[in-house]
Amino acid sequence: MFRLLILKDKEEVTNTFGDECKNCLNKLDELKEKKCHFSGKNVILWSAKKDDVEIKSCSSKDLGDRKRFIKKVKAYFDIVDDMLDIKKSEYEKARDIYDRIFHNIKSHNAKNLQEVYLCLPDSETRDVSFKKCIDDLRDYVYEQPENVAKSLFRILKNTSFIKSEMFVLSNMYGSTIKTDPKYFKIHKMVMASLYPYFIDFTEKHVYVRVHDCEDSLLLDYNTTMIAMHHIINNAVKYCLPDQQIDITFEDKKDVFIIDYNMMSIRIKDDEIEKIFDQGYSGFYAQKIKQSGGGIGLNVVRKLLAMNNAELLVNRIKGIRPSVTYEENPYDNNIFSMVFKKAF
Numbered sequence: 001m002f003r004l005l006i007l008k009d010k011e012e013v014t015n016t017f018g019d020e021c022k023n024c025l026n027k028l029d030e031l032k033e034k035k036c037h038f039s040g041k042n043v044i045l046w047s048a049k050k051d052d053v054e055i056k057s058c059s060s061k062d063l064g065d066r067k068r069f070i071k072k073v074k075a076y077f078d079i080v081d082d083m084l085d086i087k088k089s090e091y092e093k094a095r096d097i098y099d100r101i102f103h104n105i106k107s108h109n110a111k112n113l114q115e116v117y118l119c120l121p122d123s124e125t126r127d128v129s130f131k132k133c134i135d136d137l138r139d140y141v142y143e144q145p146e147n148v149a150k151s152l153f154r155i156l157k158n159t160s161f162i163k164s165e166m167f168v169l170s171n172m173y174g175s176t177i178k179t180d181p182k183y184f185k186i187h188k189m190v191m192a193s194l195y196p197y198f199i200d201f202t203e204k205h206v207y208v209r210v211h212d213c214e215d216s217l218l219l220d221y222n223t224t225m226i227a228m229h230h231i232i233n234n235a236v237k238y239c240l241p242d243q244q245i246d247i248t249f250e251d252k253k254d255v256f257i258i259d260y261n262m263m264s265i266r267i268k269d270d271e272i273e274k275i276f277d278q279g280y281s282g283f284y285a286q287k288i289k290q291s292g293g294g295i296g297l298n299v300v301r302k303l304l305a306m307n308n309a310e311l312l313v314n315r316i317k318g319i320r321p322s323v324t325y326e327e328n329p330y331d332n333n334i335f336s337m338v339f340k341k342a343f
Helices: 019-027 066-078 080-119 130-143 145-172 186-203 221-238 283-287 297-305
Strands: 002-008 011-015 032-035 042-050 053-060 182-185 207-210 216-219 244-251 255-265 309-315 323-325 328-340
Touching: 002 080, 011 080, 019 053, 042 066, 053 066, 066 080, 080 130, 080 145, 130 145, 145 186, 145 221, 182 186, 182 221, 186 207, 186 221, 186 244, 186 255, 216 221, 221 255, 221 297, 221 309, 221 328, 283 328, 297 309
Parallel strands: 207 244
Antiparallel strands: 002 011, 002 053, 032 042, 042 053, 182 216, 244 255, 255 328, 309 328, 323 328
C-alpha cells in the first residue's frame, strides 16, 4: 500500500487517500509509525514541505524501511511541475470534449425546435384559442404532408444525435458503461440506423442497398447502435452523390462482418489509422468542410470494442475507379464492422 497527497500553492496535484484517512492527514506533521485504524496494518506516515510544495504520504511497513520510504517520497518534489502540466493538459482535453458535445446538443435541439415551429401556425394566431391553433395545425399537416414528413425525419435524426452525445458524455467520460449483451437481428438494427438519414440520402440522390441477412448477433444494443449511427452519418457527409452504397453481411467461421461499401472522399494512405485518433480529421474531409462535429471514430472504435468487435477501413483499388467531384478525389472505401463470434 502506498498513498500520496501532493499540494502546490495549496492546489491539489494528486490525492490517492480515501475519505477514511482524513483524521490522520489533518494531524500528520512529521515522520511517524502507527497502526492504521482502517486496515489494521502497521504503516509509516510522513509530511514534508519544500518551497510551495507539500507532500503527505503513507506506506505499509512491508514496502521497505524508513530511508527507502523517505527517498521515494522526496522524488516527487522533482516531478510536481510535470504532474501539473499533465493534469492541466488532460483537463483541457476533457473540457474540449465537454464543450463540443454540449455545443452539439444545443445545436441539434435548436434544429428540432425549428422543425416544429415550421409546422406550427404563424405568429398571427398566437393570441387565438387553443382549438384554433389545433385546427390550423391539422390543416397544415393535411395540405403539406411531404413537408411534415421531412420535418419528422429531421427531428428523428437530430434526436438520434442528441441521444448519442448524451450517452457518450454520461458514460464514456463519466461512469463506467454497463453493457447488456443479448441476441439481436442485425439486419433490423442496420435498417433502424438508416431511417434518420432517409432525407439526407434522398437529397444527395444516393441509393442505399441493404442486402439480405437473417443472422442474429450477441451484442449490446445501445453501444452498437451509436456506432452504426455514426458510421451512417459519416457516409452521408462523405459519400459521392448520385451513387449506390452497398451494405453487405458475411458470416465467417470466427467472425461476422458488416461492410459499408461506398464511393467516398479520399482517405490518404497515412491517414488510415490517424482517423481513429481523438479530434483528427482527414485532409480532404477538412477540404470539403465536413470534418468534426460528431462523436468521432475514436469513440466508435471504443464502443465496438465493448462488443468484441472492431472497425476497419479499406480502400479497394480497381473495382470502382477513383473519380473527381468538385475538384476533390473520391475512392471506393469499405468500412467494416467485424464482430468476433461468441462461443
